[in-house]
Amino acid sequence: MTDYFALLDQPRRPWLEPEQVKQAFHARALQVHPDAQLQQEARPSSDALFAQLNEAYQVLQDPKRRLQHLLRLEGYPPDRTPGATPPQIEQLFPMVAAATQRAAMVAQQSAAATNLLARTLLKSEMQNAAKELELVREKVRQIQETAIARLQQLDRCWTGKIGNGLEQFRSLYLEFSYVTRWLAEVEEKQLQLSTR
Template sequence: MTDYFALLGQGRSPWLDPEELKQAFHARSLLGHPDVQSEDHDARKAEGAFAELNEAYQVLRDPKRRLHHLLTLEGSAVNAQAAAIPADLEALFPKIAELTQTADALAQRLAATANNLVRTLARPELTQTKVRLEKTLATLTQLHDSALTELKATRETWSADDVRNLYFRFSYLTRWMTQLKEKQLQLNV
């Protein structure tokens, strides 16, 4: 497995400064970009190296993917089946499930009808569901920001357990945020 931290000249750490990471990526990209290579063989080789460099950057700039990569490199595999919802997020799980189901049902009902009266009568429920989605997304965003702050604090000293816990926190938060944003899009059609 390629060490993406080494590929981009970064130390193995749960937290990486986004601007430093971006600068390291751009500096290495300029050196090995396929357009710079003149011969076909070199260009093909450079394309593969550039693709790997790009993948390294994409992984390391995303906290969840970076933590997973770090755990894998450190020999502390992530067991998704053993992942319990972090205790402070556990109360959100049924709320998000119910909100997702409500938004799905409403979106299906609205998509199934062309009747303007039915759409007009559903407007209060639609507005209420959109407000609930916005509020829940705001809560998740605050929790995500808190997790980023916690992640930043682990820059110097960290354990595999700390990293694993943060990985699961980011996993749930990003998954839920993505789901709720999809529901917002479905209801805006």
């Protein structure tokens, strides 16, 4: 397994400043970008290295993917143990499901509306569904911000090994997994409603 921290000359830590990762990526990318290679023979290996650098950047920029990578490097692949879902995530499940299902239903009804009157009558339902989605998005963002703060706190106590904090790291990984998925779902539904 490639160590993306080493590839971008970053310390192996749970939290990295996004701007620092971005600068490290740009510095390395300038050195190995395929267009910077003068010799044609060097291009294929340069293409592969650049693709790997890009993947490293994507992983280290994303708290969920960074945690997943760190857990794997440390020999603790993340798992979805039954009952391991954090309580704040379990509490939000019904709200996310209801809001996304309602938005999907309203968007579908709007798409099926064959005349202006039918679409006009659906307008208030669409607005209510959009408000509900925005409320859910804010709640999910709050969980994300809290998870980032907890990750930064764990980073301040970081000793170079996961060790005793394994369950905290796995719990945070699960939180980031749900938050990432939910934000994508909510934003997709918001887009569907906005194009109707």
